[in-house]
Amino acid sequence: MSNINEVRKPEHQIDTLFYERWSPRAMTGEEISNETLNQLFEAARWAPSCFNEQPWNFLYAKKDSEDWGLFLKILVEVNQLWAKNASVLIACISKKTFTRNGKPNGTHSFDAGAAWQNLALQAYSLGWSAHGMAGVDYKKGKVDLKIPEDYQLEMMIAVGKQAEVSILPEDFKKKEWPPSGRKSINDFVQKGQWK
């Protein structure tokens, strides 16, 4: 496996963590401490949000804890195959209405996405990997995790220490490296109105 800096080359100089962070599937399954987990949530905590509403919520189950099976089974099968070796599974949830006035919060998902990115970057910074998944049975997740009506399951997160590619099932080995690239800035940035 080559170095991430050989395969991801930013077009403009940025802090390295933004492109060195990626989403491996090969994870060791080793135990994650409560303190590490708290550091991830602490980073999420400081994300900005509309009216400082902080609409993000997280549920988690550490590997082999009593809730582990419940969380793992919310993932689609193809994700279960590798995420079973995560150290913790986290459900990222957002509150759809403002606590301040009960009205719909138009940025509840968007703001939860900001919190998730902080969590992912902090994980990388601590030597862990956070892999987000929308490959989730959302209906099952909402029921099994007892998520209240006013809240939305956004996605699931597998956090673990990166492992050798060889531990992955055959189909995943080819997908693991190199990590995904990105569109060029010119493909998603425009000056002035949409053209």
Add this chain to the structure above:
Amino acid sequence: MSNINEVRKPEHQIDTLFYERWSPRAMTGEEISNETLNQLFEAARWAPSCFNEQPWNFLYAKKDSEDWGLFLKILVEVNQLWAKNASVLIACISKKTFTRNGKPNGTHSFDAGAAWQNLALQAYSLGWSAHGMAGVDYKKGKVDLKIPEDYQLEMMIAVGKQAEVSILPEDFKKKEWPPSGRKSINDFVQKGQWK
């Protein structure tokens, strides 16, 4: 004005940028270079997304450019009062369907939120401030910016160099410092199912 580290105290050790970054309203209005702007978009670029769809799009207008007034007037009036001193206004937009198959993308807002957070953190890291706003006339924004049907205006971003509080209109002075705090982790994290 005291130091950010005197007013924001994380409960668990995390990288400083997550809590040192905040959203000032007092901005100098000085020019932002194309290269700095590109660095912000480059950071956004590397955010993760479902199927690596990268649903985020950005439109921008630098202060006093021909599009400046158009962008400024999309903000609600109370935001125009201070954002008129930003160096650039950016519209953050997401694509609601997958390019790969045309189906609805359930995480388009969430993923755009991750990209925005990268942009905000990179701005801080470069000595700039990025202030997100949902105080936006969304209907007007969609029309005036010619945002296509399949895309959603998520929020607007004011980027500038922090200025002295004294430049702000009276009502904003009290709001500027100290920066907003956050809920405790215990208020948004639970082990296992929702309780």
